[in-house]
Amino acid sequence: MDLIPAPLDADFAAGGARYGFGPEPDLAAGPGTRATARWLRGTLGAATGWSLTPADDGERADVRLLVDEGLGRELGAEGYELTVAADGVLIRGGGPAGVFWGAQTLRQLLGPHAFRRAPLPGASWSLPYGTVRDAPRFGWRGLLLDVSRHFLPKDGVLRYIDLLTAHKLNVLHLHLTDDQGWRIEIKRHPRLTEVGAWRPRSRWGHRDSPLWNETPHGGFYTQDDIREIVAYAAERQVRVVPEIDLPGHAQAAIAAYPELGNTDVVDTAALGVWDDWGINENVLAPTEAVLRFYEGVFEEVLELFPVEVSPFVHVGGDECPKTQWAASAAARARIQELGVKDEDGLQSWFIRHFDGWLAARGRRLVGWDEILEGGLAQGATVSSWRGYAGGIAAAEAGHDVVMCPEQQVYLDHRQAPGPDEPMPIGYVRTLEDVYRFEPVPPQLSERAAAHVLGAQANVWTEVMEHQGRVDYQVFPRLAAFAEAVWSRLPEPAARDYADFEARMGGHYPRLDALGVDYRPPGGPLPWQRRPGVLGRPKEGAPPRV
Numbered sequence: 001m002d003l004i005p006a007p008l009d010a011d012f013a014a015g016g017a018r019y020g021f022g023p024e025p026d027l028a029a030g031p032g033t034r035a036t037a038r039w040l041r042g043t044l045g046a047a048t049g050w051s052l053t054p055a056d057d058g059e060r061a062d063v064r065l066l067v068d069e070g071l072g073r074e075l076g077a078e079g080y081e082l083t084v085a086a087d088g089v090l091i092r093g094g095g096p097a098g099v100f101w102g103a104q105t106l107r108q109l110l111g112p113h114a115f116r117r118a119p120l121p122g123a124s125w126s127l128p129y130g131t132v133r134d135a136p137r138f139g140w141r142g143l144l145l146d147v148s149r150h151f152l153p154k155d156g157v158l159r160y161i162d163l164l165t166a167h168k169l170n171v172l173h174l175h176l177t178d179d180q181g182w183r184i185e186i187k188r189h190p191r192l193t194e195v196g197a198w199r200p201r202s203r204w205g206h207r208d209s210p211l212w213n214e215t216p217h218g219g220f221y222t223q224d225d226i227r228e229i230v231a232y233a234a235e236r237q238v239r240v241v242p243e244i245d246l247p248g249h250a251q252a253a254i255a256a257y258p259e260l261g262n263t264d265v266v267d268t269a270a271l272g273v274w275d276d277w278g279i280n281e282n283v284l285a286p287t288e289a290v291l292r293f294y295e296g297v298f299e300e301v302l303e304l305f306p307v308e309v310s311p312f313v314h315v316g317g318d319e320c321p322k323t324q325w326a327a328s329a330a331a332r333a334r335i336q337e338l339g340v341k342d343e344d345g346l347q348s349w350f351i352r353h354f355d356g357w358l359a360a361r362g363r364r365l366v367g368w369d370e371i372l373e374g375g376l377a378q379g380a381t382v383s384s385w386r387g388y389a390g391g392i393a394a395a396e397a398g399h400d401v402v403m404c405p406e407q408q409v410y411l412d413h414r415q416a417p418g419p420d421e422p423m424p425i426g427y428v429r430t431l432e433d434v435y436r437f438e439p440v441p442p443q444l445s446e447r448a449a450a451h452v453l454g455a456q457a458n459v460w461t462e463v464m465e466h467q468g469r470v471d472y473q474v475f476p477r478l479a480a481f482a483e484a485v486w487s488r489l490p491e492p493a494a495r496d497y498a499d500f501e502a503r504m505g506g507h508y509p510r511l512d513a514l515g516v517d518y519r520p521p522g523g524p525l526p527w528q529r530r531p532g533v534l535g536r537p538k539e540g541a542p543p544r545v
Contacts (some may be wrong), residue, residue, distance in 0.1 A: 002506025003108055003132070005168055005483035012130030019084050020126040021048075025062035026055040033065035033093075035235050036100045043162075044107055049119040061088060063106075065099050068092040078170075078237075079135030082106060084127045094135070097237045101168050105132055112509035115166070138439065140402055140454030141485040142171030142241075143478065145470075148178035148252075149277070150202075150461040151219035152470070157229055159467075163514065165236045167482035172233060173241045173314065173456060176221075179251035179274040179282070183220045184242070184304075188296050189257065193220040196252040199273040205423050205463060207277040209534035213465070218273075226304045234309040241366065242305050245316030246294060247284040247350045254282055260290055262324040262331065277462040279319045286325065286334045286346045291353060298357070307362050312381065315354050318368035320347055340374070348374030355380050366402070369394070385410075385458065387545030388441045395448035403439040403455040407542035409481060411473050412460045414537060415519055422472070422530035423463035427542040431521075435480035435500055436492035457481045463535065468517040472528050475518035479507055 001010060029037035040063070041052045055061030071081060072094030079094040080102035089106060093099030107114045109127050143164060145152065152160075161172060176184045182196035198218035204211035221229070233240045251274045254261040261268035262285045274280055284290050301313065322343035325331035331346065338349055347370070355365040355377035366381045369390025376382070381400040384391030391401040406413070406426070413426030439455035457478060464470045480500065489495050511518050519528070 001109060001128075002503045003105060004479050004500075004503055004507050005486035006489075006500075006503070007105070007132050007134035008488065009133045010130065011132075012128045017129045018126040019086065019088060019129065020124070021050075021062060023049075025050055025052060025088075027052040028055040028058035028061035028064045030058070030064075030066040032067040032096045033099045035096060035237075036065055036091075036103050039100065039236065040103055044103075044110075044114060047114045047116045047119060048110075048123070048125055063089045064091070065103075066090065066092045067095060067099060069094075072098070075133070075135040078139070079133075080105070081134075082109075082132040084109075084129050084131075086129075089127065097170075098135075100165075100237045101134070101136075102132075104165060104168055105134065107166075108510070112506075112513045115510045115513035136168065136486045137488050138452075138454030138485050140171055140456065141169045141482065142173055142402070142454070142456030143169060143474075144173040144175060144404070144456055144458040144460075146175040146178075146459060146461040147183050148175055148181045148461075150465055151181060151183060151197075151217065152461075152467065153219065154221060154225045154229065156467050156470075157221075158232055161229070161233050161236060161238055163478070163516070164238055166510070166514070167479060168486050169478075169482055170237055171239050171241060171454075171456060173243060173458075174229075175243045175245075175460075177243070177245050177252065178249045179280045180277075181218060181220075181273060182252040182256065184226060184244075184301070185220055185222045186297050186300050187223070188300065189293070191256040192253060192297075194256070196256040196273060199275050201275050202465075203276050203462075205530075205533040206425065206536040207462075208536060211533060212275075223300070223304055230305055230309060239312070240305060240310050241312045241314050242301055242310065243314035243316060244294070244297060244301060245318075246354075247286070247290075247347060248318065248320030249280065249316055250284050251280050251282045254284070257293070260284055260293060262328045264330050265324045265328045279321060281321050281323050283320055283324060284350075285328075286331050286349065294354070295357060298354070302361060302363065311362070312364050312366050313358055314366040314383070315351065316368060317347070317351050317371040318385070320370065322347075342374075344374035346374075347371075348377070351380065352377040381453070383456075387543070389545055391452070392441060392444060392448070395444060395451040398451065400451050400453050402453055404458050405545075406458070407544070408437045409434065409455065409457040410460065411457050411477055412463065414535070415473075415477065416523065417537075418523075419531075420524050420529055421535075421537075422469070422524060422528060423533050424535035424537040425463060426536070427538045427540070429477070429542075431477055431480050431501075431504075432497050434477045435484060435497055436495055437481065437484045438492050439485065455481075455485050463533075468528075471517035472519050472524070475511060475516050476504060476508070476521075479504065 077095030080098040091102035197220040258268035382394040414421045414424040
């Protein structure tokens with residue numbers, strides 16, 4: 001049936017028996033399934049022309065939705081069972097999320113035309129008799145979208161939420177702030193978007209490129225935009241994790257409010273929003289005033305991301321050069337006052353402060369694996385990006401971990417060798433390489449492995465200037481990633497990539513119907529190339545660290 005990700009079990013009757021839908025199927029939605037019913041009417045209804053009116057008799061409806069607590073005990077809240085028989089389609093979920101994921105499988109079974117926004121003339125709809133039973137391996141199945149380096153307008157974010165749900169992914173990590181742009185409205189600090197959301201130009205290509213795009217770049221999400229994104233995602237069983245980066249990656253904030261920087265070392269009033277890529281020396285000053293400023297930021301962020309749909313808050317914590325702190329008399333005095341060992345201790349102080357501050361408000365802090373330096377905050381969750389090592393150390397110490405090693409699942413890295421890949425970055429990570437990604441390293445103890453919440457693929461957008469470039473880097477590899485984190489696959493070397501590749505033959509038409517500008521299996525199309533624009537490719541197999 002070309003289902004992606006592959007389900008636990010799918011059994012369809014031989015001999016071609018099918019359930020045919022009439023021109024106006026009806027829908028029976030049991031308690032806890034209203035969100036899925038709305039999605040079916042809005043999305044599947046648009047593709048098929050069906051109104052999916054409420055059934056007069058719920059036992060005889062063409063499509064029936066049901067939350068089944070017994071199934072939940074067996075398969076979990078995200079598990080489901082979809083049955084097609086002579087009396088129609090029944091989707092039972094262990095919880096509302098399971099019903100929703102079952103509806104995604106229903107859409108795939110109906111064929112690629114079910115992914116369009118209007119019905120095609122002459123289309124007819126039927127399903128083979130059979131049963132699909134399914135449940136995810138991991139509870140955290142995510143994608144990071146970097147909307148700071150290149151801004152993705154609100155409609156593009158909503159579109160990506162739909163693309164995540166089509167692949168049964170359930171976490172959208174929004175990288176909202178960085179040196180190159182601040183993308184979320186904070187009412188008590190308006191200059192963060194008045195100044196910090198805009199830069200005069202951008203490097204064209206990798207930071208080694210001599211080329212510049214002189215077009216000013218920027219944008220931000222209003223607070224109502226954020227509320228809409230969060231609500232849209234929650235309706236589709238997707239959790240949005242906001243990232244407000246500190247104490248590094250902060251030049252956009254410092255450009256807006258120079259007092260946030262190390263003013264005894266740098267003329268922070270002369271700084272603008274950074275127009276280049278890489279690691280920036282301009283970091284936040286280790287002062288109480290900076291803490292109060294960011295507490296105010298987080299107070300507004302928490303209101304926009306309610307705890308019931310966004311319990312995690314990411315604070316970055318990565319790539320924080322200590323040069324300015326080492327040169328700053330104020331920072332050295334702060335080290336002595338706090339009784340920490342050195343500049344790494346200052347970074348740990350920042351993270352520990354916000355770990356406690358967020359925990360007191362019922363939230364969980366997440367940070368990149370550099371937060372291990374100087375000592376890990378008690379309740380912190382680690383995003384292990386530099387490899388597996390940080391995640392292994394954190395999990396063995398009893399901390400929860402999200403695996404996202406750059407050598408395996410950074411989708412800004414190139415998809416093939418050769419000169420045609422646009423602005424090639426990093427190691428070659430083919431569709432097969434991503435399919436063989438394993439989130440749980442074999443050296444983890446059983447106790448520590450239980451702390452691996454799941455994994456996410458990360459998309460850093462320095463060389464992705466618009467949505468089409470993001471699509472090219474993300475797809476089709478996100479489909480392989482989705483199967484790696486949803487399905488219960490064998491060890492990487494034993495996985496049946498030929499079977500997955502064959503099923504992708506049925507998945508590409510779905511992506512076409514959705515308007516995804518993916519990389520074709522045969523290589524980039526002419527307009528997807530960027531001849532003459534430098535990247536930074538790395539040769540050979542990536543190290544496993």
